Structures are given as C-alpha cells and as structure tokens.
Amino acid sequence: MSTALGTRASHELYLGLISGTSADGIDAAxxxxxxxxxxxxxxxxxxxxxxLRRNALALAQDETTFDLDAYGRLDVRLGEAFADxxxxxxxxxxxxxxxVRAIGSHGQTVRHRPHEPHPFTLQLGDASVIAERTGIxxxxxxxxxxxxxxxxxxxLLPILHAALLARPGEPRAxxxxxxxxxxxLLDGAGGVRGFDTGxxxxxxxxxxxxxxxAAHDAGGALAAAGRADAAxxxxxxxxxxxxxxxxxxxxxxxxxxxxxxxxxxxxxxAVADVQATLLALxxxxxxNALATHAPGTRVLFVCxxxxxxxxxxxALEQAVSCPLxxxxxAGIDPDFIEAMAFAWLAHARLSGRAGNVPSVxxxxxxxxxxxxxxxxxxxxxxA
Numbered sequence: 185m186s187t188a189l190g191t192r193a194s195h196e197l198y199l200g201l202i203s204g205t206s207a208d209g210i211d212a213a214x215x216x217x218x219x220x221x222x223x224x225x226x227x228x229x230x231x232x233x234x235x236l237r238r239n240a241l242a243l244a245q246d247e248t249t250f251d252l253d254a255y256g257r258l259d260v261r262l263g264e265a266f267a268d269x270x271x272x273x274x275x276x277x278x279x280x281x282x283x284v285r286a287i288g289s290h291g292q293t294v295r296h297r298p299h300e301p302h303p304f305t306l307q308l309g310d311a312s313v314i315a316e317r318t319g320i321x322x323x324x325x326x327x328x329x330x331x332x333x334x335x336x337x338x339x340l341l342p343i344l345h346a347a348l349l350a351r352p353g354e355p356r357a358x359x360x361x362x363x364x365x366x367x368x369l370l371d372g373a374g375g376v377r378g379f380d381t382g383x384x385x386x387x388x389x390x391x392x393x394x395x396x397x398a399a400h401d402a403g404g405a406l407a408a409a410g411r412a413d414a415a416x417x418x419x420x421x422x423x424x425x426x427x428x429x430x431x432x433x434x435x436x437x438x439x440x441x442x443x444x445x446x447x448x449x450x451x452x453x454a455v456a457d458v459q460a461t462l463l464a465l466x467x468x469x470x471x472n473a474l475a476t477h478a479p480g481t482r483v484l485f486v487c488x489x490x491x492x493x494x495x496x497x498x499a500l501e502q503a504v505s506c507p508l509x510x511x512x513x514a515g516i517d518p519d520f521i522e523a524m525a526f527a528w529l530a531h532a533r534l535s536g537r538a539g540n541v542p543s544v545x546x547x548x549x550x551x552x553x554x555x556x557x558x559x560x561x562x563x564x565x566x567a
Contacts, residue, residue, distance in 0.1 A: 200527030202290040205363025213523035217531040226277035263313030288530025335547030338433035342378035361490025379430035404495025410456030431546035471503035487518035
C-alpha cells in the first residue's frame with residue numbers, strides 16, 4: 185500500500201522491518217513519525233528465498249544441534265535480505281535513503297527463553313550489514329534491554345497499540361494473529377496490559393506444510409474439512425502455559441510440531457481433524473484469555489496474517505463475547521502494524537523515549553530499547 189508523501193520537510197521518515205514467527209518473509213513499512221505519531225506511507229512483504237526460510241526455521245526449531253558457522257552465515261544472510269527489502273521498498277516509494285532518519289529492524293527470532301534461570305532472546309539479521317548496505321542508521325536488538333531489567337522482552341506491540349487505538353472510557357483489546365497470538369488490553373483509563381496467548385498460525389502452518397507441502401492452510405480449507413477432536417483439544421489446553429498468569433511470552437521453541445507429536449502419540453486422527461483441533465486451540469486459548477483478563481472488552485481489533493483465514497475468524501466471532509473488527513476500520517493496515525511498530529520504536533530510541541510497557545513485559549521499569557548501528561563513514565587518507 186502507499187500514501188503520497190507530499191512535502192517531505194513536514195515528515196519524519198522511519199522504516200520498520202520484521203520477520204515474524206512464521207518466518208515466511210520480511211514485512212517492510214515506511215512510516216511518518218512526525219510528532220511521535222505513526223502514519224503508514226508505503227509497505228510491502230518480501231518473501232524469503234526457500235532455502236533461507238528453511239534454514240531459519242531449522243535453527244528456530246532444532247534444539248538438539250548447534251552449528252556456530254551456520255548461525256553466523258544465517259545472521260549475515262538475513263541481514264542482507266533485510267537490507268534488500270529496505271532498499272526495494274524505498275525504490276518503490278520513490279524515497280531516497282538519505283530521507284530516512286533510521287531503520288528499526290526486529291530481525292528474525294530464532295530463540296526466545298524468558299523463563300530460564302538465565303533468560304535470553306535471540307534475533308538474527310546483522311544490523312551492521314543493514315546499515316552498511318542501506319547507508320541508513322539502523323536500530324536493532326530491541327528486546328534484550330527489557331529482559332536485562334527483569335522483563336520478558338515481549339510483546340512489544342502494546343505500546344503502539346495504545347498510542348493508536350486506546351479510547352478514553354472504552355475498554356478495548358487488540359489481537360495480533362501472527363505465528364503466535366498476542367493480546368493487548370486497553371482498559372479505557374490509560375492502563376495497558378498484554379501477553380502472548382499461545383499459538384496462532386505457527387502450528388497451523390507447520391502441520392499443513394508437513395502433510396500437504398503448502399506453506400499455509402489457504403482460506404482455512406484443511407481445517408474446514410475436519411472436525412476438532414475434543415480429547416486432543418483438552419490435552420493441548422492442559423499445557424501449563426495457558427493457565428500461567430501474565431506477564432508471559434512464548435514462541436516456536438515451545439509450540440512446535442514435536443510438542444504436538446507428543447500429544448498425538450497413540451492417537452489415530454485424520455490430518456484435517458488435527459488441523460481443525462489446532463484451529464480450535466488457537467480460538468479457545470484466545471477466548472479464555474480475554475474472558476479471564478478483560479471480560480468487559482467492548483471491541484476486539486484484529487491484525488496479522490490470521491485475519492485472512494475466514495474459518496479462524498468465524499470461529500473467533502462465535503467464541504468471544506464482544507464484536508471483532510479489523511484494525512483497517514481504525515485506519516491501520518492489519519498486515520503491517522508490526523513493521524510499523526519497529527519504525528516507531530526506532531523513533532522512540534533516537535528520541536530517548538521508553539519502548540517497553542512494564543505492566544506488559546514485567547520489567548522493573550520503563551527502558552529505552554534498541555542499539556544503534558550507524559553506517560561506517562568513508563575513510564579518508566592523508567599524505
């Protein structure tokens with residue numbers, strides 16, 4: 185999508201980059217952050233090369249082996265892919281790189297372990313490569329400052345959700361249906377909470393890919409062809425994560441096919457029935473979380489790739505007690521709000537403003553997030 189820039193002197197341009205849990209490609213968004221706002225000007229998705237996606241998913245899901253050389257190569261290759269996405273977006277928008285104040289790059293998460301004795305999170309996509317290739321200062325490594333302050337390092341979108349969607353006197357919620365689902369709860373009195381509810385598209389995509397070869401369940405057709413198995417659903421929902429209180433965050437390292445296979449052991453279910461059960465897992469975990477933590481919610485705004493799954497959306501409409509609405513109805517492109525967030529967080533970093541919400545992440549206090557990677561100046565040589 186695109187919006188005319190008009191007179192650029194009145195704009196403060198930032199570019200946000202992210203690849204989510206599904207690792208299907210890079211979302212890039214050119215955002216006007218003038219006055220601390222976030223207005224989307226141009227956006228696009230750049231699919232990963234097949235081998236790059238395969239390598240990223242393998243590293244994210246394989247806990248049994250670790251190849252340091254493969255890790256290093258992937259970090260650089262992802263940095264190159266992120267830089268290419270940024271430059272292609274700017275070319276399509278007709279914007280010169282020197283008109284952009286900074287890039288905010290989330291990178292590709294390959295591990296997120298907030299609950300360990302020494303909690304950590306890892307995102308790949310070498311920011312020095314991005315800064316060098318684009319010539320634009322790049323802000324990256326957004327999560328670890330929050331974790332160092334005792335937080336989960338996630339989710340980070342609620343601060344932008346609050347800035348764009350909160351309304352006085354009206355309790356609202358925002359649901360991001362990415363690989364993992366996360367909720368932002370806006371109480372209408374300035375309070376902000378949020379957490380990951382569990383899997384959204386990650387397990388649905390992985391099961392579909394294993395059995396059909398397709399990267400995702402287009403239109404929810406595979407799930408629609410099956411029937412959720414009540415016994416399996418109850419077993420999946422018994423995972424301690426769902427009952428754990430916020431703050432909490434999770435990822436593919438928890439909810440992956442090996443996790444599912446353990447629960448499937450000894451069960452003979454049709455492929456479509458398992459897919460239908462996984463869709464029901466997403467719906468029930470979201471509905472239960474909303475009913476438990478924000479029962480007075482008046483509207484649930486939805487964004488992320490899951491919004492385009494009509495079977496999932498119909499099931500959600502039936503499961504929650506408030507109306508659903510795409511963020512598009514509030515003027516926010518539902519496909520690029522995550523990329524917008526990291527452009528906005530880059531602006532916050534350069535402005536010295538906090539990027540986390542302690543009531544969401546559990547950090548001891550607000551923190552300025554991200555490290556700045558400046559493009560190297562050209563060396564001069566004197567006689």
